[in-house]
Amino acid sequence: LHSQTEYPFYHSLIHWITFIILIYWVDQRTPRLKQxxxxxxxxxxxxxxxxxxxxxxxxxxxxxxxxxxxxxxxxxxxxxxxxxxx
Structure with missing residues (x-):
């Protein structure tokens, strides 16, 4: 995972934005089980x-x-x- 993310995140802002959007999307699709x-x-x-x-x-x-x-x-x-x- 580290070798796949270090270079793009270090050199490109769009990779960070895309990663954050993907995390948000996965979070929204995850069911809420308990509090x-x-x-x-x-x-x-x-x-x-x-x-x-x-x-x-x-x-x-x-x-x-x-x-x-x-x-x-x-x-x-x-x-x-x-x-x-x-």
Missing amino acids: ASLSGVTKTLTRVMSLFIPILVITYMVASLHTNYVLAKFEKSDPVDVTILE
Whole structure:
């Protein structure tokens, strides 16, 4: 699974969007079987993580897209300009 997802997710935003849509679609088609009660700590932790994880993923995606942009700019420079990579 890791080898199938690392490269596309690292280099393409559309792969992330497609993956999230597919997860949502599968989640909507899954029947709801039972409800479980959660403690206050678990609810708070879930709420905090539901904010923290997307922020972390967005930061990672922006950094990887910027890196991709810089590498493409370096590859297109006719006389090789190493200062672009700094």
